[in-house]
């Protein structure tokens with residue numbers, strides 16, 4: 193698939209992109225759904241699909257609601273309920289991304305792991321594969337459909353079962369560090385890591401369960417910052433960006 197004339201020619205054929213909900217949000221706090229931010233992300237996805245990449249997107253919900261925000265000291269909303277609210281947030285983001293892509297003429301399908309047939313197809317692996325083969329961007333909302341995990345686990349699960357070549361985690365940090373870079377100014381970034389190193393060092397950028405699933409499936413993970421210029425396209429082109437985690 194390499195095209196020497198195009199610096200963003202794809203290196204991967206089938207990609208599972210875990211897109212932070214915050215990538216659609218407004219301002220410094222990245223809350224809500226900004227039409228401009230959503231459009232900027234969709235433009236990158238459209239170009240990627242236009243280059244023939246099969247693209248499945250697991251969309252997060254952190255711009256709207258994370259279950260964890262209710263659990264500390266909450267006596268009313270139960271943790272599982274809070275997580276279902278978070279899963280519904282990802283469906284709202286999925287709808288926004290779908291319409292934005294389709295307004296650009298890109299064919300998409302939205303599938304949800306939480307059944308809601310009036311707004312999205314149910315997640316069915318074989319249908320998702322068929323959509324990918326037909327060149328449609330498949331947006332996967334509702335996480336795994338189960339509480340007590342996050343969309344990182346959904347990304348590892350779908351990446352594995354849809355036989356993706358790579359899991360791209362487009363997030364707010366530019367890679368994996370030895371300690372959380374949002375909490376430590378002296379954190380040092382890794383360019384490459386093995387799954388064993390991430391698991392042994394308990395590096396917190398993704399759920400450890402997601403790393404473990406990818407380790408077993410031999411599915412490489414690339415963690416990078418969605419805010420960098422053309423970040424998703426560069427990641428799919430195999431350019432040096434973020435941190436790559438492999439077996």
Ligand SMILES: Nc1ncnc2c1ncn2[C@@H]1O[C@H](COP(=O)(O)OP(=O)(O)OP(=O)(O)O)[C@@H](O)[C@H]1O
Pocket residue numbers: 211212213214215251252253254255258344362363364365367368369370371372373374375395396397398
């Ligand atoms: N060792 C580490 N290296 C890099 N980031 C780390 C590390 N440990 C913890 N983090 C934190 O991991 C977080 C990654 O983002 P997070 O998983 O919270 O959001 P997301 O899944 O990308 O998106 P959203 O919840 O907005 O949909 C960052 O807040 C970062 O500070």
Ligand SMILES: O=c1ccn([C@@H]2O[C@H](COP(=O)(O)O)[C@@H](O)[C@H]2O)c(=O)[nH]1
Pocket residue numbers: 213251252253254257258259260274275276277278279280281282334335336337338339340341342343344345346
């Ligand atoms: O499989 C899943 C996926 C997500 N959740 C809940 O949704 C929110 C939003 O997802 P993020 O990955 O944080 O963007 C998450 O915090 C969980 O509360 C879930 O329960 N199960």
